[in-house]
Structures are given as C-alpha cells and as structure tokens.
Amino acid sequence: MRILSERNFSMKQNSVSITGVGLTSSMGHSYDEFSSNLFSHVSGIERVAAFDVTDHPSQIASLIGEIPCPEGYDESEFRSRLRIEQCGIWCAESALRDAGWHDRPDGLRIGLVLGLGAEWMQSWEMDYRRGGRRAFDPTEEPAGMTTKVHRLLGLRGPQLTISAACASGNWALSQGRRWLELGWVDICLAGACDIGVTPLSLAGFGNLRALSRKNTTPHAALRPFDRERDGMVLGEGGAVFMLERTSEAINRGAHRYAEVAGFGATSDAHHMVIPCPEPQQGIAAMKQALQDAEVTPSEINYINAHATGTPVGDVCEAKILQSVLGDSAGRVPISSTKSLTGHLLSAAAAIEAVACLATIEKQLIPPTVNLEDLDPECAMLRHVRGESEAATIDITVSNSFGFGGNNTCLVLKKAA
Amino acid sequence: MPTTAFPYRESDPATCSLECAVTAYATSRFSLEDANALRKQSDTLPGNLGNSVLRHSDEQTLAALVAVRDAVNRLPTPPESFDKWGVVFSTRYLGRSAFAQALTKFAVDGPWNVSVQVVPNRSLHSPASMVGLALGCHGPCVGVGGGLDGETDAWITASSLLDQQKLPGMILVFSGWEPDNGIDVEGVPLAVTSCTALVLALQPISTPTSTARLRIVYDPHAPAALEIPAKNTAMSLFEQFVSSGTGGGSLTAMLGGGLCAKMDWSPAVISSFPLPLPTSAPQRKAA
Numbered sequence: 001m002r003i004l005s006e007r008n009f010s011m012k013q014n015s016v017s018i019t020g021v022g023l024t025s026s027m028g029h030s031y032d033e034f035s036s037n038l039f040s041h042v043s044g045i046e047r048v049a050a051f052d053v054t055d056h057p058s059q060i061a062s063l064i065g066e067i068p069c070p071e072g073y074d075e076s077e078f079r080s081r082l083r084i085e086q087c088g089i090w091c092a093e094s095a096l097r098d099a100g101w102h103d104r105p106d107g108l109r110i111g112l113v114l115g116l117g118a119e120w121m122q123s124w125e126m127d128y129r130r131g132g133r134r135a136f137d138p139t140e141e142p143a144g145m146t147t148k149v150h151r152l153l154g155l156r157g158p159q160l161t162i163s164a165a166c167a168s169g170n171w172a173l174s175q176g177r178r179w180l181e182l183g184w185v186d187i188c189l190a191g192a193c194d195i196g197v198t199p200l201s202l203a204g205f206g207n208l209r210a211l212s213r214k215n216t217t218p219h220a221a222l223r224p225f226d227r228e229r230d231g232m233v234l235g236e237g238g239a240v241f242m243l244e245r246t247s248e249a250i251n252r253g254a255h256r257y258a259e260v261a262g263f264g265a266t267s268d269a270h271h272m273v274i275p276c277p278e279p280q281q282g283i284a285a286m287k288q289a290l291q292d293a294e295v296t297p298s299e300i301n302y303i304n305a306h307a308t309g310t311p312v313g314d315v316c317e318a319k320i321l322q323s324v325l326g327d328s329a330g331r332v333p334i335s336s337t338k339s340l341t342g343h344l345l346s347a348a349a350a351i352e353a354v355a356c357l358a359t360i361e362k363q364l365i366p367p368t369v370n371l372e373d374l375d376p377e378c379a380m381l382r383h384v385r386g387e388s389e390a391a392t393i394d395i396t397v398s399n400s401f402g403f404g405g406n407n408t409c410l411v412l413k414k415a416a
Numbered sequence: 417m418p419t420t421a422f423p424y425r426e427s428d429p430a431t432c433s434l435e436c437a438v439t440a441y442a443t444s445r446f447s448l449e450d451a452n453a454l455r456k457q458s459d460t461l462p463g464n465l466g467n468s469v470l471r472h473s474d475e476q477t478l479a480a481l482v483a484v485r486d487a488v489n490r491l492p493t494p495p496e497s498f499d500k501w502g503v504v505f506s507t508r509y510l511g512r513s514a515f516a517q518a519l520t521k522f523a524v525d526g527p528w529n530v531s532v533q534v535v536p537n538r539s540l541h542s543p544a545s546m547v548g549l550a551l552g553c554h555g556p557c558v559g560v561g562g563g564l565d566g567e568t569d570a571w572i573t574a575s576s577l578l579d580q581q582k583l584p585g586m587i588l589v590f591s592g593w594e595p596d597n598g599i600d601v602e603g604v605p606l607a608v609t610s611c612t613a614l615v616l617a618l619q620p621i622s623t624p625t626s627t628a629r630l631r632i633v634y635d636p637h638a639p640a641a642l643e644i645p646a647k648n649t650a651m652s653l654f655e656q657f658v659s660s661g662t663g664g665g666s667l668t669a670m671l672g673g674g675l676c677a678k679m680d681w682s683p684a685v686i687s688s689f690p691l692p693l694p695t696s697a698p699q700r701k702a703a
C-alpha cells in the first residue's frame with residue numbers, strides 16, 4: 001500500500017465533507033444498490049418502452065422507472081408531481097436522511113444547490129403529454145423545481161439552480177462548498193437531476209447525431225474509448241449530497257464519505273456543441289482542480305472520465321488527460337462509468353461523483369464496459385476494462401465537460 | 417449514530433459578506449420582430465459570430481448580446497481581452513416560444529423533424545455560453561435560475577465566483593420577456609411584450625474608477641424564504657431605482673436564506689440611463 005504524505009491528509013481549515021447521499025438511477029435508488037450494481041457491471045441501458053420510439057433514430061436509454069416515494073410523504077400527492085420534481089424530492093430527502101438530518105433543530109440553515117440544465121423544457125413537455133398548458137401559459141407554474149424542493153423540505157438557507165450543461169453536478173458541489181466556506185449556510189444539499197429521456201429530447205439529440213444507433217444491442221451500445229463507438233446513450237436520474245464542514249461533521253460523529261477537495265472550471269469559447277479540438281481549456285480546468293486540492297498528478301488513484309462515447313469528445317479528453325498526467329498517463333487508472341449508467345446530461349457529474357465515492361469506499365475501480373477494441377488515439381492512457389480492479393484509492397478525479405464548452409473537474413479525497 | 421444536536425453558530429455578517437464594483441451596465445429591449453431582425457446583424461454584435469449562429473439563438477440571448485456590447489463599451493478601463501472573465505446569466509423561461517413550436521411540430525411530424533438546435537441553444541447554460549463565445553471568455557460561464565424566482569441566483573453566484581476564482585471581471589446578465597404573456601401553439605405572444613436584458617460588469621473592488629458597489633450581505637433578520645411570484649424581479653427593481661432620479665441611491669434585493677444584495681449607485685452612473693434603445697423607428701427600418 002502506498003503511504004501518502006501528511007500533506008495530503010492534512011485537513012484544510014475550510015474542509016468540506018460529504019455526509020449523505022441520495023440518488024436515483026437505472027442502477028438503483030440508493031447508494032448501496034448503485035454501488036453493488038456498479039461493481040457487478042449491471043447496465044441500466046435498454047430499449048425505451050415508456051413512449052413510442054419506432055421513428056426515433058436512437059431507441060435506447062438508461063431509464064429509472066418509478067421513482068420511490070420518500071417515507072412520510074403522501075404517495076398520491078407525490079405521484080401527481082412531474083417526474084423531474086419527484087427526482088429532486090427523492091434525492092434531496094434521501095440525502096438528508098442518510099446524513100442524519102431528517103430530524104433537525106429549528107433554525108438550521110440548510111442551503112440547496114441543484115444542477116438543472118433543461119428543467120423547464122422537461123416540465124413543459126411532461127405537462128403537455130398529460131394534457132397541460134404550462135408551455136403556453138407561464139402563470140400556471142411560476143416556481144422552479146429548486147424552489148419547490150426547498151419549500152417541501154422546509155429548508156431555511158439560500159437556494160440556487162445552476163447549469164453548465166453536462167458539468168452542472170460538479171458546479172453544484174463547488175457552489176455548495178463555497179457557501180459553507182462563506183458561512184452562508186450551516187449545511188448544504190448539493191447535486192443535480194435530469195429526466196432527459198423524453199420524446200423530444202431523444203429526437204433532438206438523435207437528430208444531432210450525438211446518440212448511438214446500436215438499437216439492437218442496448219447493453220453494448222455505449223462504448224467509450226472504443227474504436228466502434230458511435231455516440232452516447234441518454235440516461236435519467238440524479239444525485240444529491242449533504243455537505244458539511246469537516247470539523248463539524250467529525251464533532252457530531254457523522255459518517256463521512258469523502259472530502260470535496262478541489263474544483264476547477266473553464267470555458268472553451270469555441271462552439272455551442274462541438275468540443276474544442278485544442279485541449280488547453282480542459283487542461284486548465286483539471287490543473288485548477290488539482291491545485292485547489294493540493295494534489296499532484298502522480299498522487300491521483302482513479303479518474304472517472306467524462307468520456308461519453310462520441311467519436312470526437314473521447315479523443316479530446318484523452319489529449320487533455322495525457323497532457324495533465326504527463327509521465328503518469330500510463331499509470332493512473334481511468335474508466336468511464338457512463339458505459340453502465342448512460343449519460344445523465346445535467347446529472348452526469350453528480351452520479352459520477354457517487355461512483356467516485358463508491359470507488360473510495362470499496363477500494364475498487366469500475367471498468368469501462370464494452371471497451372474491447374481500444375481507439376489508438378486514446379491508447380496512451382491506463383484504461384480499466386473488463387473487470388473491476390482492486391486498488392488503494394485515496395484520491396479520485398472526475399471530469400465533466402458540457403455543451404457550450406464547459407469544462408469542469410472535481411477532486412474527492414478519502415475522509416481522513 | 418451521529419448527533420443532530422448541532423452547535424451551529426450565527427454567521428458573522430462581516431465575514432460572510434462579499435463586495436465588488438459595478439463598473440458598467442446597459443440594458444436592451446426588443447420586440448419579437450426586432451429580435452428577428454437582429455439575427456441578420458451579426459457584425460453589430462460582440463464577436464461577430466455570424467448570422468447563421470444568431471439564426472438559432474434565443475431572443476433572450478440576442479437581447480443580452482446587445483446589452484453586453486453596450487456595457488463593455490462603457491467600461492472605464494476596458495481590458496485588453498475578456499479571456500479570464502466569466503459570465504453568469506439568469507434567464508426566465510428561456511426558449512418557451514421555440515419549445516412550444518417544437519411540441520406542436522412533433523405532434524404532427526414526429527421525431528425526424530425535431531430541430532437539432534433546440535437543446536444547444538435553449539438550455540439554461542446556452543446564453544451564458546454564447547456570451548462567453550462572443551467575448552472570448554475562458555472563465556466560468558454558467559446559467560442560473562430559469563424561472564421567475566431565478567434572479568436571486570444570479571446575484572449570489574456572480575459575486576461568489578468573482579471572489580472565489582479571483583477573476584478580473586464577471587458579466588452578469590438578467591433577461592426575460594416583460595410581461596410574460598401566454599403564447600399560442602405557434603409560439604407567438606398573445607399580447608404585446610418585450611424581450612429585455614440587463615447587463616452588469618462586475619469587477620473586484622480594487623478596480624479603479626468605479627463608484628458603484630454591489631454587496632451581498634448576510635442579515636440574520638432578512639427572510640429565509642421568499643414568496644413567488646410576489647417577489648419583484650431584479651430587473652423591475654432596477655428600473656424602479658433608476659427612474660427615481662439622478663441623485664444616486666441604493667437598491668436592495670432579498671435573496672432568501674438571510675442574504676441580501678445591496679447596490680449603491682453614484683449620479684455619474686445614473687446619468688447615462690436610460691440607454692437609447694435600438695427599437696426606434698429608423699433603426700427598425702434599417703434592420
């Protein structure tokens with residue numbers, strides 16, 4: 001076992017830890033279920049049956065089915081809500097309970113930061129499909145989802161909806177951490193949700209040629225870094241985390257999943273859809289995050305790549321990783337858990353942060369499934385494929401890039 | 417078992433306040449027809465992104481680009497580039513008109529005719545990315561809010577990012593249709609409405625020649641929750657403020673969670689308001 005220097009485990013004065021997790025995905029509705037399926041390589045990708053996909057170019061997705069109703073909630077009222085709202089309520093309530101804050105003192109300032117990239121379009125479409133007119137009359141539904149969750153959970157801190165496309169989840173964690181540092185909140189819920197598998201969304205992404213058309217082999221369709229990759233597979237779900245100051249979490253004896261140690265973000269300013277072929281801004285985001293976490297590339301134990309399985313994007317990220325890792329490029333294990341979860345769009349970074357927490361807890365690295373014929377342009381990296389690998393994992397890095405040229409990187413450290 | 421007997425403390429208002437300079441601002445206001453005309457005037461907008469790009473942009477993005485152009489032209493010390501700057505953009509019901517059209521079209525034509533431009537240009541991040549693209553910003557470019565209650569998000573995010581990331585500047589944008597009317601199945605407003613954008617250039621307090629200040633302060637007596645939609649929007653507050661006279665003044669917006677945004681303005685800044693809006697008859701004719 002590698003022994004890390006004291007510097008890596010010395011707690012920053014403003015250190016922030018994750019003390020609770022709530023999630024829903026095609027691979028489970030709880031941290032334990034998700035973790036078990038992650039390391040068993042159980043893919044949630046299947047043919048879409050929730051609506052007619054006969055004429056869609058891509059007909060597969062990673063679907064969550066029925067979202068559980070939180071304990072103590074009125075089931076019929078919960079089911080009357082749009083699925084995007086159900087997703088946010090379930091994830092936030094589950095994170096509160098997991099952290100032991102379901103019963104809490106009056107006056108506790110709990111913040112809420114949610115990454116939501118297309119909340120209104122999804123709400124309008126879901127409402128329209130059940131006969132509503134919210135898209136045509138904004139007075140029918142003035143409050144956004146973050147406000148609804150904030151009210152329903154009786155939170156008293158500030159709230160924020162933030163989007164950097166597929167990087168939104170990393171942004172939410174960063175802002176939650178920042179609010180704790182500033183003293184704006186006592187504790188903070190932060191995460192992201194996306195119910196992006198709708199008829200219009202599947203058609204829009206499909207027509208954009210961003211989605212895999214391997215419709216007859218759903219489990220084998222999403223193939224990050226593989227020579228045969230032909231696009232991503234949409235997924236839906238979300239994850240919300242409870243963030244607390246580490247010193248206070250320790251004082252109350254809370255379970256700490258990990259420390260949110262570093263974050264970096266840049267923008268390409270290149271194109272609204274196409275990733276920038278020059279890797280400089282992606283490199284800069286990763287370097288910012290590593291510097292923030294006081295981690296060197298050689299100290300990274302695992303990288304959860306953004307790798308969506310698109311021909312252009314995976315090569316761009318490989319160049320970024322090669323540049324940042326330098327001499328460690330052939331040593332640091334890398335995988336893309338999107339090959340199992342699908343691409344959760346705004347919620348992708350959040351669910352991948354859960355994968356990093358599971359990696360740290362189990363000391364196991366999940367593989368990129370379907371990576372059978374490695375693209376030579378991505379071959380300079382140390383890919384984990386086939387089976388999960390046991391390793392000493394203290395520091396994980398998760399890249400999330402998004403439409404509009406958003407680049408983010410999140411560093412999580414094992415709780416000391 | 418962890419305890420929930422949390423010894424939380426009241427935050428010290430002095431230590432959790434943020435302050436920055438408002439070095440320039442501008443507004444724009446357009447009808448739907450004006451916005452469509454703007455799509456053919458790329459060369460008048462920052463970055464000259466090309467008419468083919470603007471063709472697919474949302475009206476709120478277009479209104480913002482005009483206001484961004486005017487705001488950066490008013491910067492007292494224009495930077496050599498906006499390379500390190502960031503963008504925080506609060507939209508309201510972005511793309512509702514285009515999406516309503518898409519819903520109607522999908523019901524008739526099916527999936528193959530769904531535009532590939534809806535997702536990239538009408539998602540919450542899109543306008544921020546477009547402004548970042550126009551100015552060449554490589555700092556963070558994020559969308560916030562999204563609904564009527566979203567403008568509070570912009571204040572706290574812009575100020576905290578400016579401070580956290582040590583940026584030389586931040587473009588803060590608010591946009592929306594005023595008033596927000598109903599639309600028909602083709603996405604056409606059922607009553608007269610204007611697409612409006614307000615842009616503030618925020619810079620660290622050390623920036624010289626700035627007389628306006630924005631502060632985010634924690635006030636234990638400020639409300640934790642805010643009513644929607646009773647809360648005034650930032651833009652309506654702003655207009656109320658600038659119409660109050662030229663002697664300077666202050667603007668306070670409650671942000672929820674005990675946070676407030678406070679702006680103090682000097683007469684010098686106010687004197688340049690209102691901006692000549694490019695919706696005058698001759699300009700419309702030229703468009």
